[in-house]
Amino acid sequence: MRPQKLAQLAKEYAIPGGLDLEIPADPRSTTVNRPGHLVVFQDALEHGLRLPLPPFAITVLRNYQIHPSMLQAQSWGFIVGFLVQCLEAGVVPTIGLFKEFHTVAPTLKKRGFHFKSRVSRPKLLAENTKSVKRWREKYFLVKNLPGFTPYPWADSLDTGCLNQRSFLTRKEAADLRRLSALEPEDVLKVMSEDRLRRHGLSMSVGRRARLELEAKEGPTGVQRERERA
Numbered sequence: 600m601r602p603q604k605l606a607q608l609a610k611e612y613a614i615p616g617g618l619d620l621e622i623p624a625d626p627r628s629t630t631v632n633r634p635g636h637l638v639v640f641q642d643a644l645e646h647g648l649r650l651p652l653p654p655f656a657i658t659v660l661r662n663y664q665i666h667p668s669m670l671q672a673q674s675w676g677f678i679v680g681f682l683v684q685c686l687e688a689g690v691v692p693t694i695g696l697f698k699e700f701h702t703v704a705p706t707l708k709k710r711g712f713h714f715k716s717r718v719s720r721p722k723l724l725a726e727n728t729k730s731v732k733r734w735r736e737k738y739f740l741v742k743n744l745p746g747f748t749p750y751p752w753a754d755s756l757d758t759g760c761l762n763q764r765s766f767l768t769r770k771e772a773a774d775l776r777r778l779s780a781l782e783p784e785d786v787l788k789v790m791s792e793d794r795l796r797r798h799g800l801s802m803s804v805g806r807r808a809r810l811e812l813e814a815k816e817g818p819t820g821v822q823r824e825r826e827r828a
Contacts, residue, residue: 600641600737612801613801615650618743621739621740623738629740630666631749632749632752633749635743635745637667637740637747638741639738639741641672641737641738642672642731642734642737643675643734646676646731647675653682654746657746659697662761663756664761665703666750666753670711671713674714676724676786677724679795680724681701681724682798684778687798688777688781698763699775699778700723701716702714703756705756721783725786
């Protein structure tokens with residue numbers, strides 16, 4: 600990825616200016632598990648990944664023990680799409696509910712893993728069958744993402760154990776019935792920019808710039824008020 604392309608993506612997806620973005624010279628640097636380090640694939644942005652990461656997305660990565668460099672770009676659509684569906688249905692997203700609708704599997708003939716709909720339950724999201732080729736070649740690194748430490752890199756997972764359903768609380772069971780009553784939607788439609796912004800999962804470049812400007816001017820404004828007093 601060239602610097603011009605990274606600048607374009609930062610603007611297009613309103614990536615916070617305070618994040619330290621880097622185009623790694625050594626691909627191995629994307630596999631580290633240092634605090635704040637997150638590898639971001641361009642195609643993952645096109646499938647719903649936004650910065651900063653929603654807390655639920657971080658919980659999913661930790662629960663399934665997946666290093667971000669090993670998650671297929673399209674799978675972000677299942678994580679973010681599930682989150683959007685929950686928010687619109689008035690449901691609190693939990694790992695237990697996520698497991699009711701999705702399983703993790705190794706990607707055939709390639710290193711990595713992907714999420715797919717659980718076979719034994721009606722789909723919540725209609726899977727996107729469009730193939731994303733060479734997605735591993737387009738990426739950059741975030742080096743100071745607050746509240747995030749990637750799970751240690753590994754190219755094998757105990758998917759049988761990870762895909763076991765969790766015991767649901769009474770509230771989760773009620774929320775499961777609510778989600779199960781929804782008609783399945785195309786995952787790309789669910790994570791449209793309009794719906795992501797509606798739920799605070801994305802924002803326009805202009806709004807991001809205003810918020811960052813207010814954050815910088817806030818303390819100064821307070822200080823001025825004190826000086827006037």
